[in-house]
Amino acid sequence: MSDPNEADGPDGPSIQPSDELEAALAEAVAAVDERKGGKGAATSADPGAPQGAAEGDPEDVAALKDQLLRLHADFENLRRRTLREKEDAFRYGHENLVKDLLPTVDNLERAVDHARQSGGGDVEGLLQGVELVLRELQGVFSRHGVEEIEAEGAAFDPAIHEAMAQAPDDTVPANTVVQVYQRGYQLRDHLIRPARVVVSKPSTEGGAKPEEPASD
Incomplete structure (x- = not known):
């Protein structure tokens, strides 16, 4: 009308x-x-x-x-x-649809990770099926303008990342994302949810203490 x-x-x-x-x-x-x-x-x-x-x-x-x-x-x-x-x-009219589908994507990703860790020929078919569904869902997201937020290895950005913890790591600059707990997504330029990440910090901060020798 x-x-x-x-x-x-x-x-x-x-x-x-x-x-x-x-x-x-x-x-x-x-x-x-x-x-x-x-x-x-x-x-x-x-x-x-x-x-x-x-x-x-x-x-x-x-x-x-x-x-x-x-x-x-x-x-x-x-x-x-x-x-x-x-x-x-x-x-942004599909934002609620995207939010409803995100838990399904999370569960499928966990299932794929679990199947990979379990190994064995018995889970190969299940693994392939779950991976197929996951790719289809990701294709749906892509067609609707939903993009995964780049996180691991990137500099921490509070606008799109949510820091869950810090980890000592001298191999990368401080405040670098070294692990992703939960992937983040955005609809075009609109944030749907931030990526939950672990952020690096210098391992020498505060002075590292040597390990005490074991007592007899």
């Missing part, structure tokens, strides 16, 4: 003035006409009145012009905001 305040134009859908806005515009126009009529009547009744009296009060004209400009600006702001909200609803 189309919105009665919208119309399709050469540049796409446009927002038509609301009843309240049209009424305000009509009121402002009527006020201008009334002032013009009053000034004209006064001039006819008094032929000796100054010639400039029929032109209207400059302050009244300026005030009405300002009111019309404000109404036009309000309408433009409403139009832009409405179009932006519609665009956001279209771009």
